[in-house]
Amino acid sequence: MISIRVFPYQTLPxxxxxxxxxxxxxxxxxxxxxxxxxxQETLAGFCILKQMLPEVPLSAIRKTExxxxxxxxYPDLDFSITHCKGLVACALESAxxxxxxxxxxxxxxxEEHAMRLIARRWFTPAEQAQFEAAPTEExxxxxxxxxxxxxxxxxxxxxRLSAPAPADMQFRHYRVGLGILCAVCRxxxxxxxxxxxxxxxxx
Numbered sequence: 625m626i627s628i629r630v631f632p633y634q635t636l637p638x639x640x641x642x643x644x645x646x647x648x649x650x651x652x653x654x655x656x657x658x659x660x661x662x663x664q665e666t667l668a669g670f671c672i673l674k675q676m677l678p679e680v681p682l683s684a685i686r687k688t689e690x691x692x693x694x695x696x697x698y699p700d701l702d703f704s705i706t707h708c709k710g711l712v713a714c715a716l717e718s719a720x721x722x723x724x725x726x727x728x729x730x731x732x733x734x735e736e737h738a739m740r741l742i743a744r745r746w747f748t749p750a751e752q753a754q755f756e757a758a759p760t761e762e763x764x765x766x767x768x769x770x771x772x773x774x775x776x777x778x779x780x781x782x783x784r785l786s787a788p789a790p791a792d793m794q795f796r797h798y799r800v801g802l803g804i805l806c807a808v809c810r811x812x813x814x815x816x817x818x819x820x821x822x823x824x825x826x827x
Contacts, residue, residue, distance in 0.1 A: 626724055626813055629672050629820040630713040630800055637826035642667035645826045646674060650682050665712055669705035671825040672714040677701070692779030704776050704807075709733070711803040712825075717813060725777030725808040727769040731761055732802060739764045746771065746785045762804065769806035770795050777808045 636642075643651035646667060654670050655663045674682055686696045695701050702722035704715045708730040715726040736759075743755050743764065751767050774793060775784040789795070795808040796815040807815050 625719060626715060626717045626807070626809055626815055627676065627820060628713060628715045628726065628798070628805070628807055628816055629676055629822050630711065630805070631668060631672055631822040631825050632711055632800055632803070633668075634710070636661075636664045636668055636712075637671075639664055639667065641826040642671055645671045646682060654682065654685065665707035666705075668712040668825055669707055669714055672712065672822055673703055673705065673716065675822065675825065676714060676716045677703075688779055690779050690781045692776070704773070706773075706776075706805070708803055711800055711805075713800075713805060713819075715807050717809060719813065721810070723777060723810055724813075725773040725775070726805065727772035727776060728803050728805045729765045729769050729772075730802050731765065731804065734761050734764060742768070748786070748788050750788070765804045766797055766806070769797070769804055770808070773806045773808040 651667055655667050658666050670682060680695060680698060684695045684697055685693055687693050700718060700720050700722055702717045702724050704724050704726035706713050706726045706728040708728045711728055713726060713728055715724045717724040743752055747755060755763055755767060771785050774789050777793060778784050792811055793808050794811050795806055798805040798819055809815055
């Protein structure tokens, strides 16, 4: 089973409130190397995960050699966290062989010249053709979030970005305000039709 919980925000809870929600030691570990807004959004994502998995200690989170986070000792659980301006989200799968990836981007953040440069550098020929057929920011971000989500799903890092989507993967896009989310999972799993909305996260 896969669920996706989203926290649309105008103002994020303060770092102190997010750290208190997670526990100071866990928050320090999960937020290591991040500062300012990026730190707040990262901690907010883990607060959502804690809401979704209240019985699992987040101290179990580890990272693979390529930086993909996972829950050590919980092979049937997998999660993916993403954030962009005004939006933090977490996808969670609970099933044997669980594997999920999630990415989000916000409209109004891309310039046409930059989109075309990125498309030439990272898009497959099929993706480039799709973008050229409808060269809008929404088309670009729909393609880009799918690539980023697939990268998170595989855990292969940047080398994954220019590759086609894995054959055993499926994806679904969602819209939340100006945010475009893409979730990916195995073909035998089911992505939800609707998103869960978190009213608050730092409790």
